[in-house]
Structure formats: C-alpha cells, structure tokens
Amino acid sequence: MGDTVLAWLSFFHDGIVDLARVNQAHLTAKILTNRLQSVVPALISDYQIGFVMGRSITDNFLLATELVYPYLFIIVTDLLHRMLVDPCGDEPLLHPLIDDLPCPVIQYADDTLVLVRAEKGQVRRLKQLCNSFATAAGLAINYHKSMFVPVHVAATSADALAGILGCPVATFPQSYLSLPLSDKKLPTSVLDAFAIRVECCIPS
Numbered sequence: 001m002g003d004t005v006l007a008w009l010s011f012f013h014d015g016i017v018d019l020a021r022v023n024q025a026h027l028t029a030k031i032l033t034n035r036l037q038s039v040v041p042a043l044i045s046d047y048q049i050g051f052v053m054g055r056s057i058t059d060n061f062l063l064a065t066e067l068v069y070p071y072l073f074i075i076v077t078d079l080l081h082r083m084l085v086d087p088c089g090d091e092p093l094l095h096p097l098i099d100d101l102p103c104p105v106i107q108y109a110d111d112t113l114v115l116v117r118a119e120k121g122q123v124r125r126l127k128q129l130c131n132s133f134a135t136a137a138g139l140a141i142n143y144h145k146s147m148f149v150p151v152h153v154a155a156t157s158a159d160a161l162a163g164i165l166g167c168p169v170a171t172f173p174q175s176y177l178s179l180p181l182s183d184k185k186l187p188t189s190v191l192d193a194f195a196i197r198v199e200c201c202i203p204s
Contacts, residue, residue, distance in 0.1 A: 077112070080133045081105050084114060084126070091125045108177060118153045123164045143167050149174060151183050
C-alpha cells in the first residue's frame with residue numbers, strides 16, 4: 001500500500017479526514033470493499049447470490065467491486081435468512097411439505113422469497129421474526145409493498161393469513177427477477193418478450 005494511502009488512513013483514524021470530499025470517501029469504500037471481498041463468501045449464506053463474487057451468472061455486476069454498500073447490505077439481509085431458517089427457535093418455520101426441513105428462503109440482493117405453511121401459527125411466527133429483524137437492523141419492513149401469494153389455499157383462509165402479515169393477496173403468475181413464476185405450467189410464449197430483450201443484447 002502506497003505511502004499516500006497509508007498517510008490518509010492515519011488521518012482517517014485520527015478523525016481529521018473530511019469524508020464530505022467525494023474522492024476520499026470513495027477511497028474508503030474501495031479499501032473496505034477489497035478487504036470484505038475475501039471474507040464475505042464465508043460470512044454469507046449460500047442462499048444469497050446477490051453481489052457475492054462467483055455466485056451469479058453475471059459475477060454480480062461491477063457495482064460489487066466498486067462500492068462497499070452492497071456488501072454491508074447483504075450482511076444485514078443474511079441475518080434475516082438465518083433467523084427464518086433457525087431450527088432452534090421457539091417455533092421454527094417449517095417446510096411446506098417436509099416436517100424436518102426449514103422453510104425455503106430465496107434471496108437475491110434486496111428480494112426475499114419465503115415459502116411457509118398456510119397455517120396461522122406459522123404466519124404469525126413469520127411476522128414476529130420479520131419484526132425482530134427490523135428492530136435489530138434498524139430497518140422498516142413495508143408489508144404493504146410485499147405480497148402474500150397462496151398456493152392451493154381457500155380464498156377465505158388466504159385473506160385471513162394475509163391480514164396477519166398486513167400484506168395484499170396476490171395470484172400467480174408473478175414476476176420474480178423479471179421472469180414469470182407460476183404454480184402451473186406456462187406456455188413458452190410468456191418468455192417471448194424476455195427472449196427478444198436477450199436477443200437484442202447479442203452482438204450480430
């Protein structure tokens with residue numbers, strides 16, 4: 001590390017660096033990002049693929065190598081994942097079909113998909129864990145922007161469960177990461193628009 005960078009770090013440690021200066025703030029982020037790159041894969045669950053090098057088909061975008069903030073964000077969101085799948089809790093969230101497995105949780109950056117049983121106790125526990133996470137992380141969960149998507153659940157039961165969460169009830173098909181998600185087989189035509197966008201990005 002160059003003498004200039006070491007001198008700047010010394011000033012930063014002594015509290016005499018003005019972080020309002022963009023270039024220096026960027027340097028801090030760059031240093032922290034380089035340090036975090038070597039340890040983040042060991043800290044973050046394998047279920048989180050956003051911004052972790054080697055876990056995305058696009059290598060998680062250039063943003064992950066330029067700014068520290070995505071790393072800090074996924075460290076926090078990984079806490080949510082660990083809370084949801086913790087089998088040692090008072091009332092663990094169960095897999096919808098298999099009793100001895102935790103509920104599936106899929107995360108990509110700030111998107112989280114949770115599959116739980118359509119039971120009031122399980123949904124109340126999910127809400128409790130989400131609120132505990134929000135309190136611990138100092139974040140707010142916008143339940144009204146989230147969706148409760150029932151699978152083979154009666155309409156009256158779906159409304160009651162969604163009411164516990166404070167989420168609107170939605171139906172399939174849904175769009176997840178710009179791809180259609182459905183509980184039924186969809187015709188290939190639903191991918192036509194996506195295929196056209198991909199084709200436009202391929203050099204002729």
